[in-house]
Amino acid sequence: MNKTKIDARLLAVADLVSDGAYLADVGTDHAYLPLYLAERGKLSGAVASDIHKGPLESADKNIREAGFSDLIHTVLTDGLQGIEAYPVTDIVIAGMGGLMIRGILEKASAFKKNSPRFILQPMQHIPELRRYLGENGFSIQKETQALAEGKFYQILLCVYDGTVRSYTDAELLLGRYNMEHKKENKENFRRLCERQMDILREKIRGLEKGNHSAEKEKALYGAIAEELLDL
Numbered sequence: 001m002n003k004t005k006i007d008a009r010l011l012a013v014a015d016l017v018s019d020g021a022y023l024a025d026v027g028t029d030h031a032y033l034p035l036y037l038a039e040r041g042k043l044s045g046a047v048a049s050d051i052h053k054g055p056l057e058s059a060d061k062n063i064r065e066a067g068f069s070d071l072i073h074t075v076l077t078d079g080l081q082g083i084e085a086y087p088v089t090d091i092v093i094a095g096m097g098g099l100m101i102r103g104i105l106e107k108a109s110a111f112k113k114n115s116p117r118f119i120l121q122p123m124q125h126i127p128e129l130r131r132y133l134g135e136n137g138f139s140i141q142k143e144t145q146a147l148a149e150g151k152f153y154q155i156l157l158c159v160y161d162g163t164v165r166s167y168t169d170a171e172l173l174l175g176r177y178n179m180e181h182k183k184e185n186k187e188n189f190r191r192l193c194e195r196q197m198d199i200l201r202e203k204i205r206g207l208e209k210g211n212h213s214a215e216k217e218k219a220l221y222g223a224i225a226e227e228l229l230d231l
Contacts, residue, residue, distance in 0.1 A: 079108075102129055138159065175192075
């Protein structure tokens with residue numbers, strides 16, 4: 001039997017799942033992630049959910065053909081609704097916008113008591129997601145990155161501990177964890193900084209063209225430039 005193949009993005013997500021986890025894969029699509037982990041003996045169980053019937057039927061087919069129907073269950077649901085019935089230890093929410101992930105977490109109060117590990121891979125609105133996590137008692141314990149098909153992805157591992165945290169504008173853009181551990185993965189941190197500087201450069205140009213103040217953006221650009229110089 002051919003083993004499930006996943007790209008560098010999902011591989012980076014998979015690397016953050018704990019050994020022996022009971023996984024909840026939200027928005028599973030074809031169930032590639034739980035299948036990949038199950039084939040390598042990393043799961044004690046899993047529930048794969050999706051809001052759309054078509055992708056879930058595809059997931060069911062893949063799970064059945066791989067022989068993991070007893071290990072991986074599927075649920076047609078919105079976000080984490082109904083998933084609290086499973087003994088989940090690790091929750092993956094990947095491939096969605098940061099605002100959509102925020103919306104799912106806002107309805108995840110049932111999981112806060114058990115303190116599962118949340119592995120989040122937002123496609124955009126990452127600063128907004130970091131702000132939400134800090135303001136709502138989630139501790140970002142690790143961040144990692146992946147480059148897949150020319151696209152740069154960020155993955156956050158967090159747990160709920162109830163402690164409110166505030167972040168600087170630079171930390172919202174780059175991630176406090178990344179800034180504190182930047183010398184451990186210089187290439188990805190440089191790529192992250194340069195990406196944000198490109199975005200800020202365009203924003204500054206647009207503001208100045210419209211005769212608006214860009215002082216805040218320039219200060220943030222300078223702060224990121226200093227982080228790069230310190231590599």
